[in-house]
Amino acid sequence: xxxxxxxxxxxxxxxxxxxxxxxxxxxxxxxxxxxxxxxxxxxxxxxxxxxxxxxxxxxxxxxxxxxxxxxxxxxxxxxxxxxxxxxxxxxxxxxxxxxxxxxxxxxxxxxxxxxxxxxxxxxxxxxxxxxxxxxxxxxxxxxxxxxxxxxxxxxxxxxxxxxxxxxxxxxxxxxxxxxxxxxxxxxxxxxxxxxxxxxxxxxxxxxxxxxxxxxxxxxxxxxxxxxxxxxxxxxxxxxxxxxxxxxxxxxxxxxxxxxxxxxxxxxxxxxxxxxxxxxxxxxxxxxxxxxxxxxxxxxxxxxxxxxxxxxxxxxxxxxxxxxxxxxxxxxxxxxxxxxxxxxxxxxxxxxxxxxxxxxxxxxxxxxxxxxxxxxxxxxxxxxxxxxxxxxxxxxxxxxxxxxxxxxxxxxxxxxxxxxxxxxxxxxxxxxxxxxxxxxxxxxxxxxxxxxxxxxxxxxxxxxxxxxxxxxxxxxxxxxxxxxxxxxxxxxxxxxxxxxxxxxxxxxxxxxxxxxxxxxxxxxxxxxxxxxxxxxxxxxxxxxxxxxxxxxxxxxxxxxxxxxxxxxxxxxxxxxxxxxxxxxxxxxx
Numbered sequence: 001x002x003x004x005x006x007x008x009x010x011x012x013x014x015x016x017x018x019x020x021x022x023x024x025x026x027x028x029x030x031x032x033x034x035x036x037x038x039x040x041x042x043x044x045x046x047x048x049x050x051x052x053x054x055x056x057x058x059x060x061x062x063x064x065x066x067x068x069x070x071x072x073x074x075x076x077x078x079x080x081x082x083x084x085x086x087x088x089x090x091x092x093x094x095x096x097x098x099x100x101x102x103x104x105x106x107x108x109x110x111x112x113x114x115x116x117x118x119x120x121x122x123x124x125x126x127x128x129x130x131x132x133x134x135x136x137x138x139x140x141x142x143x144x145x146x147x148x149x150x151x152x153x154x155x156x157x158x159x160x161x162x163x164x165x166x167x168x169x170x171x172x173x174x175x176x177x178x179x180x181x182x183x184x185x186x187x188x189x190x191x192x193x194x195x196x197x198x199x200x201x202x203x204x205x206x207x208x209x210x211x212x213x214x215x216x217x218x219x220x221x222x223x224x225x226x227x228x229x230x231x232x233x234x235x236x237x238x239x240x241x242x243x244x245x246x247x248x249x250x251x252x253x254x255x256x257x258x259x260x261x262x263x264x265x266x267x268x269x270x271x272x273x274x275x276x277x278x279x280x281x282x283x284x285x286x287x288x289x290x291x292x293x294x295x296x297x298x299x300x301x302x303x304x305x306x307x308x309x310x311x312x313x314x315x316x317x318x319x320x321x322x323x324x325x326x327x328x329x330x331x332x333x334x335x336x337x338x339x340x341x342x343x344x345x346x347x348x349x350x351x352x353x354x355x356x357x358x359x360x361x362x363x364x365x366x367x368x369x370x371x372x373x374x375x376x377x378x379x380x381x382x383x384x385x386x387x388x389x390x391x392x393x394x395x396x397x398x399x400x401x402x403x404x405x406x407x408x409x410x411x412x413x414x415x416x417x418x419x420x421x422x423x424x425x426x427x428x429x430x431x432x433x434x435x436x437x438x439x440x441x442x443x444x445x446x447x448x449x450x451x452x453x454x455x456x457x458x459x460x461x462x463x464x465x466x467x468x469x470x471x472x473x474x475x476x477x478x479x480x481x482x483x484x485x486x487x488x489x490x491x492x493x494x495x496x497x498x499x500x501x502x503x504x505x506x507x508x509x510x511x512x513x514x515x516x517x518x519x520x521x522x523x524x525x526x527x528x529x530x531x532x533x534x535x536x537x538x539x540x541x542x543x544x545x546x547x548x549x550x551x552x553x554x555x556x557x558x559x560x561x562x563x564x565x566x567x568x569x570x571x572x573x574x575x576x577x578x579x580x581x582x583x584x585x586x587x588x
Contacts, residue, residue, distance in 0.1 A: 020046065020053045024060055031064060039068060047073045050080035059091040062098075071565040074098070078571035082578040087115070089123040089130070096131055099572050102564040103553050108135060110576035126157055129164075137373045137548050138167035155181070155188040162194050169380075169446040169543045171202040182215075189223050196227040203540030205234040229260075233465045234536050238264050257281025263300055267466045269316060269332050271307045278304060299501055307332050327516035328489065331509055334516035335467040338532060341519060342463075347527040354458035354529035355477040360436030361449065362390040364397065364423045370441070373548050380445040387449055397426050404433055412494035417502070424506035425494060427474065428487040435478035442548060443472055447541030458529035459483065461515060462538045468508045469515055470535055472544055481522060482530060486514035 023046050030039035046053065046061055053061065058077055065073040078095065081087060092115045099111040112131050119127050125148050133141035142164040145157075158181045165174035175198040181191050192212075199208025209231040216224060225248070232241050245261045248254040257280035265274035282295055295301040310330040314321065320340040326333040361381050370378065382389045392400065401410040409429060416422040427438040437449060453460060453475050459482055460475035476483050490506045503509050519526040538544065564572075 020049065020057050023049075024057055024064075027061075027064055031067060036068065040070065043068060043070055043073050047076040050076060051083070053080075055084070055086075055088045055091045059088075059094050062094055071567050075565075075567040075571040078568065078575055081118070081575055084118060086120055087118045088120060089127055092119050092123075092127050093130055093134075095575070096134060097552070098564065098568065100134055100549070101553055102569060102572070104569070105135075107569070107572060107576060111572055114576050114578060126160060129160055133164065133167075134552070135549055138164050138546070139373075139376070142168050155185050155191050158185070159190045159194040162198060166198060166201050167543070167547055169444050171198065171446065171539070171543070174198045175202050175204075192224060193227055196230060200230065200234055200536060201539055201543070203536050203538070205231050205536050209235070234534075236465060236534065238268060238465075242268070257283070259300075262304075263466060266300065266303050266307055267335065269307065269311075269336065271304065271311050274304055274307070299503055302501065302504070303331060306330060322520060324517045324520040327520050328485070328513050331468070331504070331512060334513045337516040337519050338463065338467065338469075338512070341532060354456070354480065354525075355435075356457040357437070357453045357460070357475050357477050358435045359387045359449070360390070360434060361387055362392065362427075362430055362434075362436060362438055363441050364392045364426055365441050366394040366419045366422060368393045368395075371550060373550070374441050377444045377546055378441055381439060381449075384445070384449055392426060392430075394422065397422070401426075401429060405429065408495060409491060412491045415494045415497065416506070420502050421494070421506045424471065424502070424510075425487075425490050427471070428483055428490055431474060431476045431478075432480070432483045432487050433478060435476055435480075437473065437475050439542070440472040440545070442544075442546050444543040444546050445541070446543050449541075452538075452541045455531040455533060458531060459515070460531045460533065461511070462533050462535045464508070464535045467512075469512045469532070470538070470544075471508050471511045473538060473542065474511070480529070481525070482515045482518035485517050485521075486511050489514060 023042055027039055027042040027046065030036070030042060043061075043065055050058070058080065062074055062077045065077065078098070081091075081095065096108070096112055096115060099108040102108070112135075115131075116124060116127065129141050129145045129148065132144050142161075145161050145164055148157075158178075162174045162178050162181070165171070165177065175195075178191065178195040178198050181188075182195060185191050196208055196212065199205060199211070209228070212224070212227065212231070225244070229241055229244060232238075232244075242261065242264050245254060245258050245264075249256060249258060249261075257277055259281065262274055262277040262281060265271075265277060278295065278301075296305070310326075310332045313330075314326065314333070320336055321327055321333040323333075327337050328334075361384070363378055363381065365374065365378075378391070382391075397413060398410060401413055413422060413425055416425060423440075430436075431438055437452065439445075452473075456475060457477060459477070459480045461469045462473065464470050474483075489510055493500065493505045493510070498505050515530065515532070518530065
């Protein structure tokens with residue numbers, strides 16, 4: 001039956017008779033099944049029938065063609081827009097995103113103008129706000145949204161405004177606004193999801209879960225299931241999520257080989273179950289090709305490989321590891337140590353065990369000139385009364401390392417593969433030598449540093465939902481043993497040219513292992529000189545990783561954007577030069 005269906009599909013394609021939605025579905029299946037030659041044939045068929053494709057289908061086609069790296073197909077799709085008098089918001093956003101990735105601002109300006117000529121009038125205000133957010137950042141977009149008279153006409157505009165409030169640090173205001181929106185649109189799923197996001201970003205997941213349980217008759221079922229799962233994840237209730245996902249899979253509402261289930265099982269140290277899920281995921285064409293084909297070298301794949309090795313050495317017995325070297329080597333051993341610590345009654349912090357955290361803030365940006373948007377975020381930390389501030393660029397970091405440490409530390413810094421590893425290593429060195437607060441350049445201060453260090457003296461770190469310690473903000477007194485261990489481990493990895501991923505080599509994975517090592521190496525001291533807080537506590541004082549335009553361009557170090565070729569740039573240029581009045585079309 002399946003072979004007959006495929007034969008029929010190919011005959012339809014050969015005769016140019018397959019309707020676009022069927023062809024798109026076939027294209028998706030071939031991409032997921034890694035049948036690239038056939039996928040490209042279907043893509044070519046669709047590219048020849050752009051006049052039959054709706055706006056929504058055109059958007060889907062461009063996204064899929066991007067995963068196939070088919071520049072010619074993308075160019076054809078972009079070129080077809082000039083024949084449309086009307087396009088919708090989602091298609092316009094995809095087209096503008098392609099122009100934004102190219103980092104050609106004059107061209108992006110003209111593309112945006114051409115899209116404004118074609119977008120449906122009811123969606124024009126929202127598009128202009130979204131375009132401003134994409135290209136200029138959330139603060140400029142918020143200013144435009146607040147000046148737009150239709151800012152609260154519908155749930156989409158309301159959720160856009162709420163997201164901008166959150167992304168500019170006005171989290172409590174966003175929460176109050178969304179609570180009012182829920183009264184107006186009580187059954188709007190986008191509004192409810194935005195409300196959940198606002199509770200979490202405000203650092204109030206317990207209150208958020210309590211609100212949803214009081215106002216929703218259904219719990220972890222139906223369209224709000226993802227909302228509840230997110231609350232449970234932030235609150236660390238991982239076992240409950242595992243059972244929920246298994247129930248969803250059994251009911252056919254989630255596909256086999258669920259990625260989140262795999263990640264949870266790895267975090268919980270259950271390699272046999274994780275292996276079964278990984279096998280299903282790699283065999284299931286509904287999952288993205290990169291997750292299936294490149295799983296073994298992904299962060300999750302390497303964590304599963306490490307978990308296998310660890311379980312060969314230490315079978316799961318329910319006993320907490322006692323060997324500091326195991327915790328320094330294996331992430332699973334480290335997370336088990338942190339789990340045991342979290343299960344214990346809090347121990348009062350002792351000034352005898354650790355000196356106070358100095359009121360010093362420092363940050364890193366590798367170049368002397370900081371982009372304006374980033375500089376504005378860094379400014380929130382610069383002028384806090386009673387606190388000193390220091391900013392390093394790469395040359396200053398090298399000079400400081402040379403003056404403060406030995407040649408090996410300087411050389412380790414120069415051997416970093418990219419700016420993230422430079423920053424990871426420098427923060428450990430400065431914290432160990434001087435103490436204070438290290439914070440990433442894209443983290444905005446929304447509270448006060450005095451409140452952040454209120455859990456001290458001693459080391460203060462924040463634990464993420466999947467068990468590792470975040471390293472975007474670390475508070476420490478000078479000379480703390482865990483920071484010293486992390487610095488030594490990072491130096492060894494950099495000098496040894498280790499090919500581990502950055503997360504494990506110098507980032508959160510390394511910090512997690514070093515802190516767990518300290519807890520086993522110096523248990524009495526660690527109970528009184530180290531505080532591990534839930535990650536959402538950090539949200540009460542900061543807005544981590546502000547979404548900024550440069551993070552979605554091709555030159556960003558961690559970019560996932562597809563490349564823009566000459567043919568794509570030519571198509572964008574043609575679109576930018578074509579106004580609605582010049583090329584009226586049918587639209588759809």
